[in-house]
Amino acid sequence: MTIFQAIILAIIEGITEYLPISSTGHMILYSSFTGIASDPFVKLFTVAIQFGAILSVVVLYFKRFFKSFDFYVKLLAAFVPAVIFGLLFSDTIDALLENPLGVAISLLVGGIVLLFVDKWFQRPLIDDSDEIDLFNAFKIGVFQCIAMIPGVSRSGASIVGGMSQGISRKAAAEFSFFLAVPTMGAATCKKMYDFFKEGHTITPYQWQLFAVGNIVAFLVAMIAIRFFISYLTRYGFKVFGWYRIIVGGIIVALLLSGVKMEVL
Structure with a gap:
């Protein structure tokens, strides 16, 4: 992987991690089209640069993370x-990661859902993420599990899960951002552990790629979060739904026309 490819992947991560369009799906598609997807380091890199995106949430919502013990209890739930x-399903999830067509279909299905979700949940009862209780938090976590299917979107699944419980778009989005910290942090640690357990090593050049990737992901995610909260509050999900449908449709058309994509 070149430094240019690392920067592109980091930009994709920073933009898509907190938008409901699937960061994993986009990185799988980019690495597959560029022929670098089978490299074990690339697989690690696409997860490890989430650290930069995680840090952006902590910086933007610094006071929330040091507000009360109850905040951490809800995140844990x-x-x-x-x-x-x-x-329970790690092997199945790994198999799904190897299927670009599956990513495209998930993008399409998720896009259709986002076209209608604003109409489904029009009267929120909770408008502040601090008002989310323990049971609400647990159910949002259950919805988040759907995003283990590549292409679904972790933020999209958890936000829709929150809205289904009467939580406003803004409050659900903020809680989704907070939940990303332990979820993505654990995923990064697990991937790093597996990488070294399999006998791989990281070269000085690859450490440089990590540094560049995380810095870029951090800066881009800061911008993406601010944009998303503002846009979502005003306009809702429809534009993201159409985006997913268009991208998913293009990928399906390319694959069916015989375009080769290297699987992970």
Whole structure:
């Protein structure tokens, strides 16, 4: 992987991690089209640069992370389903990561859902993420597990899960951002552990790629989060739904026309 490819992947991560369009799906598609997807380091890199995106949430919402112990209890309740689901179905999830067509179909289906979600949940009862209770948090965590299917979108699944419980778009989005910290942090640690366990090593050049990737992901995610909250509050999900449908449709058309994509 070149430094240019690392920067592009980091930009994709920073833009898509907190938007409901699937960061994993976009990085799978880019690395597959560029022929670098089978490299074990690339697989690690696409997960490890999430650290930069995580840090952007902590910086933007610094006061929230040091506000009360109850905040961490709710995050833990929302995080537990992902741990259980990930341990039980890790092999299945790995198999799904190897299927670009599956990513494209997930983008299409998710896009259709986003076209209608604003109409489904028009009267929120909770308008502040601090008002989300323990049971609400746990159910959001269950919805987040759907995003283990590549192309679904972790933020999209958790936000829709929150809205289904009467939580406003803004409050659900903010809680989704907070939940990303333990979820993505655990995924990064797990991927790093597996990488070294399999006998791989990281060269000085690859450490440089990590540094560049995380810095770029951090800066881009900062911008993406601010944009998303503002846009979502005003206009809702429809534009993201159409984007997913267009991208998913293009990928399906390319694959069916015989375009070769290297699987992970």
